[in-house]
Amino acid sequence: MSDSEAEFRTFVAARMESLRGLAYLTCGDWQAAEDAVMSALSKLYVKWSRVDNPDAYARTAVVRAAIDETRRPWWRRERAHSHAMPDYALPDSTDAVDERLRMRAALSHLPAKQRAVLVLRFLEGLSVQQTAATLKWPEGTVKAYTSRGLEALRQMFGTELEVRHETAV
Amino acid sequence: MKQLSDLLWEAKADAPAPRFDVDDVVAAGRRRKRRRAAAWAAAAAIVLVTAGVALVVPRGPAVTPVVTPTAKAKSFYTFSFRGYAVEGFVVPDPAVFDLDSDTSLIRKAESTRIVGNLVVYKPGVEPRLMEHQKDLKAAPPVSGREAWSTGTLLFWKYADNAWAEVTGGNRLPPASVREIAETFRPGDGLAVRVGFRPGYLPDGYKLTFVRWFNTESTMTFRDTHAAEAELAGQDTSSDLLAAQNGLITVSSGGPAGPAATEQVTCAMFTCRTLLDGDKELMVTAPGLPESETRKITDGITLEDLTDSSGWPTVNEVLPTSSLLSGTR
Numbered sequence: 001m002s003d004s005e006a007e008f009r010t011f012v013a014a015r016m017e018s019l020r021g022l023a024y025l026t027c028g029d030w031q032a033a034e035d036a037v038m039s040a041l042s043k044l045y046v047k048w049s050r051v052d053n054p055d056a057y058a059r060t061a062v063v064r065a066a067i068d069e070t071r072r073p074w075w076r077r078e079r080a081h082s083h084a085m086p087d088y089a090l091p092d093s094t095d096a097v098d099e100r101l102r103m104r105a106a107l108s109h110l111p112a113k114q115r116a117v118l119v120l121r122f123l124e125g126l127s128v129q130q131t132a133a134t135l136k137w138p139e140g141t142v143k144a145y146t147s148r149g150l151e152a153l154r155q156m157f158g159t160e161l162e163v164r165h166e167t168a169v
Numbered sequence: 170m171k172q173l174s175d176l177l178w179e180a181k182a183d184a185p186a187p188r189f190d191v192d193d194v195v196a197a198g199r200r201r202k203r204r205r206a207a208a209w210a211a212a213a214a215i216v217l218v219t220a221g222v223a224l225v226v227p228r229g230p231a232v233t234p235v236v237t238p239t240a241k242a243k244s245f246y247t248f249s250f251r252g253y254a255v256e257g258f259v260v261p262d263p264a265v266f267d268l269d270s271d272t273s274l275i276r277k278a279e280s281t282r283i284v285g286n287l288v289v290y291k292p293g294v295e296p297r298l299m300e301h302q303k304d305l306k307a308a309p310p311v312s313g314r315e316a317w318s319t320g321t322l323l324f325w326k327y328a329d330n331a332w333a334e335v336t337g338g339n340r341l342p343p344a345s346v347r348e349i350a351e352t353f354r355p356g357d358g359l360a361v362r363v364g365f366r367p368g369y370l371p372d373g374y375k376l377t378f379v380r381w382f383n384t385e386s387t388m389t390f391r392d393t394h395a396a397e398a399e400l401a402g403q404d405t406s407s408d409l410l411a412a413q414n415g416l417i418t419v420s421s422g423g424p425a426g427p428a429a430t431e432q433v434t435c436a437m438f439t440c441r442t443l444l445d446g447d448k449e450l451m452v453t454a455p456g457l458p459e460s461e462t463r464k465i466t467d468g469i470t471l472e473d474l475t476d477s478s479g480w481p482t483v484n485e486v487l488p489t490s491s492l493l494s495g496t497r
Contacts (some may be wrong), residue, residue, distance in 0.1 A: 005195065008195070008198075009191050009195065012191045012194050013196075016187070016191070016194070017184070017187075020184060020187060021181035023186065024181050024184070025177060025180060025181055030184065030185055031188075034187060034188050034189065036192065038189060038193070038197055038338075041194045041197075041198070042194060042197035042198040042200075042201045043198075043201065044198075045194065045197070045198020045199070045201065045202070046196065046198060046201050046202045068424060071424045071447075099171065099176060099179060099182065100179045100180050100182065103176045103177065103179065104180050107180065108383050118173070119177060119178070122173045122174045122177060123174060123177040123178065124173070135427075136427070137427055140361040141427070150173075153173070162171065162172050162173065163172070163173045
């Protein structure tokens with residue numbers, strides 16, 4: 001095994017789990033998320049010696065592949081609900097509210113691009129500029145998606161959702 | 170009141186066990202590297218599948234066609250096998266044509282989900298088995314001929330001096346992989362069809378790659394010298410930059426990227442335009458001036474993207490000067 005391949009293996013072992021999670025929150029399906037991660041990392045393997053920032057490359061490739069996964073026809077058939085936002089708050093049905101399920105349900109009502117922006121900004125902790133660079137979108141688009149996505153989540157959660165801006169805009 | 174970051178973290182916390190590990194990623198990377206070196210499908214849209222759309226005429230000024238389709242020639246651009254089915258899976262007619270191989274995208278029966286590939290190499294083309302050497306194990310013969318496997322991948326000789334492979338990762342059970350290999354028969358392949366007609370192509374390029382899937386159709390042209398060298402079996406992989414500059418890739422019907430608009434826009438060697446809202450036409454040509462790439466884009470006429478059975482063959486839309494001849 002070459003040094004280059006050993007470095008690649010170390011990188012994949014360290015980052016694969018977090019990339020899976022990133023892809024899952026973007027596309028909403030674990031199998032599709034893994035397809036996206038496998039695709040992105042196999043591309044990175046080919047380019048490994050030429051990529052200066054493998055972390056940024058992998059993040060960009062995974063998110064873009066995950067967004068693409070949501071465009072497949074099986075996605076549209078198999079999803080039980082549309083991407084349209086509900087006009088009611090998600091029910092707080094029991095005392096033992098499972099916030100994990102509520103967040104997943106809330107995310108599933110957002111368009112994939114808004115999900116991607118929210119996940120990059122508030123899970124990965126990227127700034128607007130860094131998110132725009134990752135997705136190769138204008139900064140204004142990232143700001144608009146952030147604003148719309150947060151507003152939609154606040155409506156769906158029906159409670160105040162605190163957002164800590166941990167990175168400079 | 171919870172932080173959004175905490176809620177997002179929890180939303181992914183109960184992840185199922187992954188279907189692949191680091192070894193699988195490395196194996197997939199090696200396969201991708203091998204296919205790139207063999208086929209030079211470098212640029213553009215290899216993103217899959219959307220719902221059908223109605224016929225759309227691209228925007229922009231009308232271009233008087235300067236390409237005269239030829240009469241039907243003896244077809245170099247013919248696939249080497251037909252599709253077939255095995256228990257639980259379908260191996261459709263091939264969707265990818267290149268100078269070394271034909272590829273079918275294996276899917277689950279009654280589904281559009283792709284679960285693997287069947288790659289059939291032309292006689293005389295040996296898959297780069299050396300890259301897998303340390304992982305290769307001799308496998309039980311397929312139809313009486315030698316076979317090798319790496320777990321998720323099965324290579325076998327389907328004829329004297331001719332190889333094929335089935336890859337499927339974790340979504341294609343080993344028993345199905347073997348059944349697909351055992352059931353494969355070469356021959357009776359259909360002519361390669363495409364979802365659009367180029368109205369203009371610069372001189373000095375030959376068609377070397379075609380891919381289609383549902384509404385998406387891609388053609389890649391390579392400069393004549395490199396294309397003929399590759400067809401003759403010469404190694405053309407040494408100068409990657411020259412190889413990239415010698416390519417023109419045209420792709421229609423794939424999902425539109427954020428840069429696509431209703432007008433033809435060009436940047437970074439690529440011209441693109443929206444097709445009916447959420448799909449795009451894209452032309453990438455690193456070695457050409459933007460004016461030429463734009464001229465190619467403006468000259469594209471689309472076929473009905475909802476019905477690939479009605480698409481014309483390669484020989485019906487391209488002049489002889491853009492076609493290779495002989496045998497693969």
